Amino acid sequence: MESRNRLLLLTAAVAATFLLSGCASFRWPWHKDKVEKQQTEDEAAAEEEAEDADSTPPRVIEPNVARRKIKVPKIDNENWEVGLGMGFMSIEDFGTSSTYAAQLSYHVTEDFFFRLDAGQSTAGRTSFETLGGNIELLTGDERRFTYYSLSLGYNFLPGEVFLGRKLAMNSGFYLLGGIGSVKFAGDNRLTLNLGAGYRVLPTDWLAIHLGVQDRVFDSDLLGETKVTNNFETLLSATVFF
Amino acid sequence: MEPSITTTRSRRLRRTSLAFALVLACSAPVTSLAKQTEEEKAAKAAAAQEKLLQVFVSEPYLELSTGPGRGYPVFRVVEREQSVDVLFRRTDWFKVRDEQGVEGWARARDMRRTKLADGSPFVFNLGDRAGFTSHDWELGIGGGDYGGANLISAYGAYSLTDYMKVELTLSQFLGNSSNGYKAELGLMHVIVPEWRISPILELGTGFVITEPRATIVLPSDRTDQTAYAGAGIRAYLTRRFFVRADYRWHTVFTSRDDNQELEEWKVVIACFF
Numbered sequence: 151m152e153s154r155n156r157l158l159l160l161t162a163a164v165a166a167t168f169l170l171s172g173c174a175s176f177r178w179p180w181h182k183d184k185v186e187k188q189q190t191e192d193e194a195a196a197e198e199e200a201e202d203a204d205s206t207p208p209r210v211i212e213p214n215v216a217r218r219k220i221k222v223p224k225i226d227n228e229n230w231e232v233g234l235g236m237g238f239m240s241i242e243d244f245g246t247s248s249t250y251a252a253q254l255s256y257h258v259t260e261d262f263f264f265r266l267d268a269g270q271s272t273a274g275r276t277s278f279e280t281l282g283g284n285i286e287l288l289t290g291d292e293r294r295f296t297y298y299s300l301s302l303g304y305n306f307l308p309g310e311v312f313l314g315r316k317l318a319m320n321s322g323f324y325l326l327g328g329i330g331s332v333k334f335a336g337d338n339r340l341t342l343n344l345g346a347g348y349r350v351l352p353t354d355w356l357a358i359h360l361g362v363q364d365r366v367f368d369s370d371l372l373g374e375t376k377v378t379n380n381f382e383t384l385l386s387a388t389v390f391f
Numbered sequence: 392m393e394p395s396i397t398t399t400r401s402r403r404l405r406r407t408s409l410a411f412a413l414v415l416a417c418s419a420p421v422t423s424l425a426k427q428t429e430e431e432k433a434a435k436a437a438a439a440q441e442k443l444l445q446v447f448v449s450e451p452y453l454e455l456s457t458g459p460g461r462g463y464p465v466f467r468v469v470e471r472e473q474s475v476d477v478l479f480r481r482t483d484w485f486k487v488r489d490e491q492g493v494e495g496w497a498r499a500r501d502m503r504r505t506k507l508a509d510g511s512p513f514v515f516n517l518g519d520r521a522g523f524t525s526h527d528w529e530l531g532i533g534g535g536d537y538g539g540a541n542l543i544s545a546y547g548a549y550s551l552t553d554y555m556k557v558e559l560t561l562s563q564f565l566g567n568s569s570n571g572y573k574a575e576l577g578l579m580h581v582i583v584p585e586w587r588i589s590p591i592l593e594l595g596t597g598f599v600i601t602e603p604r605a606t607i608v609l610p611s612d613r614t615d616q617t618a619y620a621g622a623g624i625r626a627y628l629t630r631r632f633f634v635r636a637d638y639r640w641h642t643v644f645t646s647r648d649d650n651q652e653l654e655e656w657k658v659v660i661a662c663f664f
Contacts, residue, residue, distance in 0.1 A: 220507045223444050225515065226479035229664070256530060258662040259518070259630050260460050260482045264532060266545075300532040300545055302660060308460040320458040329534050329543050331563050337604065338563075338570040340541045354479075354486060390481070 235386020242378035245274030299330025455495025459484035535657025540566025573599040593621035
């Protein structure tokens with residue numbers, strides 16, 4: 151009786167084992183569908199993602215830094231030079247008298263500059279007038295000697311001057327040549343001018359000039375036409391701007 | 392002028408500064424006033440400095456000379472990555488101040504190789520062949536002949552474009568029968584500005600003041616309107632210089648029955664900037 155019970159139990163156990171294992175390994179049809187659906191969904195999403203990656207450009211990381219904008223200020227060009235001077239003008243046959251002049255220069259390169267000179271002097275008496283007593287060749291107004299010239303200057307010998315051990319100033323020796331005009335004895339004459347000057351710059355904007363120029367023109371004041379040489383010595387102060 | 396590079400002061404100088412300090416101590420109110428003005432000066436200097444352009448050396452070094460010329464000695468070198476403030480420019484030299492406050496002259500060619508604070512190159516007009524093609528201003532002086540009289544002439548021109556310029560010519564003529572002055576405003580057309588030698592065409596108007604010579608009996612001074620058409624050439628020389636030669640055909644609208652026609656030719660040496 152006991153062995154029969156045991157047989158029954160064993161049979162039940164074997165049956166249960168088969169049954170359970172069969173349940174685990176058996177795929178139900180609806181379960182299979184569900185799994186496949188899930189798989190296709192995953193694949194579709196992956197494809198979509200891949201497509202997205204192809205169509206949109208890669209994301210650029212914008213740096214959170216403001217780019218500095220440089221506003222270039224206008225650079226001060228100091229090529230113009232203007233000034234006043236005084237000195238002596240030796241007017242041929244009419245003695246030497248004081249002269250007052252203004253000058254304007256434009257420095258084109260370190261070597262060359264253009265210069266406009268304008269000045270006025272008053273002629274003295276000729277020796278003929280002095281010796282002859284009461285003779286007056288020219289009226290007071292005609293004795294005014296007014297001139298201007300347009301010149302090209304060449305900085306011939308630039309350099310430095312030294313005042314003691316501590317002070318050095320830039321300097322330069324220059325040559326000038328040009329054309330111009332003079333109004334003298336009631337007439338205008340074409341002049342040629344040739345000269346040289348020495349310039350010292352105590353500061354960058356101030357210059358002291360000492361210059362000599364010969365202003366040459368034809369004159370027929372004393373009977374015959376002749377070339378007159380009129381030397382001018384000028385001390386002037388100019389400022390650069 | 393650069394500051395002295397001497398580091399040890401002489402005994403006499405030290406004595407002087409001691410005396411100076413003593414005077415300053417005695418005059419306290421004056422000192423405070425002086426201090427105030429000094430502060431103001433410093434503030435002004437700082438304000439002025441703010442407007443200065445700062446450029447950075449990108450080459451191994453930037454040389455500073457004592458003067459604006461090729462012969463002046465180099466007394467200081469500014470190293471790469473250091474900056475200089477541009478104070479002003481004279482011809483082809485820049486006066487600059489370095490980070491230590493030392494001032495000197497730097498060559499334009501070297502300054503062309505510096506960079507601005509944003510890394511872009513420092514660009515400016517160098518005054519070369521390219522500048523001849525394209526520039527703002529022209530200035531020239533010259534001489535020639537105006538209806539048989541000697542002519543002295545100066546002109547200034549402003550470029551509307553590289554091809555078209557407005558020019559003002561001031562001249563004086565000195566002849567056997569009459570002297571005079573004229574001022575003319577006109578247009579100048581440069582046919583091919585990029586060529587080294589280019590033809591130019593001119594058209595303009597102005598007025599002429601004629602003064603008969605004292606020796607010849609003629610009506611007194613007169614002012615007439617004048618118009619001209621002209622042609623010429625301009626040729627680049629070197630750096631900022633060029634030469635210009637032109638012929639102008641003038642019509643002077645006199646108060647008499649018929650107009651006066653005069654020929655003018657001249658040669659001018661000019662610069663651009």
